[in-house]
Amino acid sequence: MAAAQFDRLIRFSDASGNIHLGELPKDHTWDKDLSGITVQVYKGESAFDKNLTLTEETATVSQVLCPLADVPFIYGVGLNYKKHAAESGHALPRYPRTFVKYSDALTGPYDDVHVHPAAVDVDYEGELVFIMKDTVKNIPAGKKALDNVFAYTVGNDLSSRFWQDEKRGGNQSHYAKSFDQFAPIGPILVSTRVVPDPSKLVLRTFVNGEKRQESGVDDLIFEVSDIIHYLSQGRTMRRGAVVMTGTPSGVGSFLADGPKFLKDGDIVEIEIEGIGKIKNKFTFDS
Structure with a gap:
């Protein structure tokens, strides 16, 4: 294509x-x-x-509305910013740490997010998101892997930290991140003509107007091209698949004055310069 x-x-x-x-x-x-x-x-x-x-x-x-009516799959990459790895006390990973979200996690850029009671200690993760252009497999390593990007947008890789905790929830990133509505994206699909080099972008996250995250995308450990190469080895990546590339430092789990997880009524705004801003209100279902 x-x-x-x-x-x-x-x-x-x-x-x-x-x-x-x-x-x-x-x-x-x-x-x-x-x-x-x-x-x-x-x-x-x-x-x-x-x-x-x-x-x-x-x-x-x-x-x-959500810029994509439906998607075949949502991929995520964890621990993919250098400063985020440092704040969480982890060494830099040798390979991308990946997980999946199902299509029902997709939600719109301004939609209210309804949080199920099973999702405990919910945290925000502002992220650069890209969309796959074609159905591909076995993409070689190197910058030309970027030719497979259809567009970029903004996302929030919502996570229930309870399930990610090794002692409490069994270290289950997949379950922690794949609740319905746990992948707001949008509001705009920006073509690669407009964003030829995603490493030059700057991302910020605000909770109730308080800035929590600010980082250049150049702090990524594994760049967009690296992620495409890794995910496509021996595996088919479908056209329209959404890939969330990881979050920078400043998540609620590791704030200097202690963890601050999302509460009922909180509003999270995530912006990436040159792309756009999403804004979601959180409602915790009883």
Whole structure:
């Protein structure tokens, strides 16, 4: 598949509930609110439609939706920032530490996240996310692996630290991270033309307005190309698969004044300069 046919694509509904794909205006900066803006709309079934065509029609954004309606798989990489490894007391890993989330973990950039009672000690993890362009296998190591990236976006790799704790929960990262709605992403899919070098990006996370994380993506231990090579060896990576690349230092588990896990009503905002910002309110179900 050729490069994405959009620069900055959003998926949204208008006031009548019709769902559209739209292209952000060139003068709309990444940190501005998307609600209420008017955009040109695409003709096509999805972001991956090879006949996706930008029309002269416009529509006004009423609700910003998850940029992908569904995904085949969500991959995650743990302990992938140098300073995060240091704050958690771990040595730098020799190979990527990977886990999976199921498609039901996917949720929208502004959706309320409903937390099941089994998810104890919930923590945020602001992350750069990339989407696979094609169905591939056995991608060679090297920078050319980036040719397999379709687009970049922002994500929150939510984690229940109880289940990740070796003594309490049995060190179960997969279970800890794969609850429904534990992968908010969006709000924009940004093409690789717009972001040719993800290492130059800067990520920040805020909880109720308090900055908790700020890091350059250049602190990654395993870069995007490394992750694609590793995940594809002997395994098929499907077109549209979401890959969450890891979180920098500053997670709630390792704050200087003690752990601060998310509470009912908390609002988490994650932004990546040049891409966009997600904002989710947390509701803890009883």
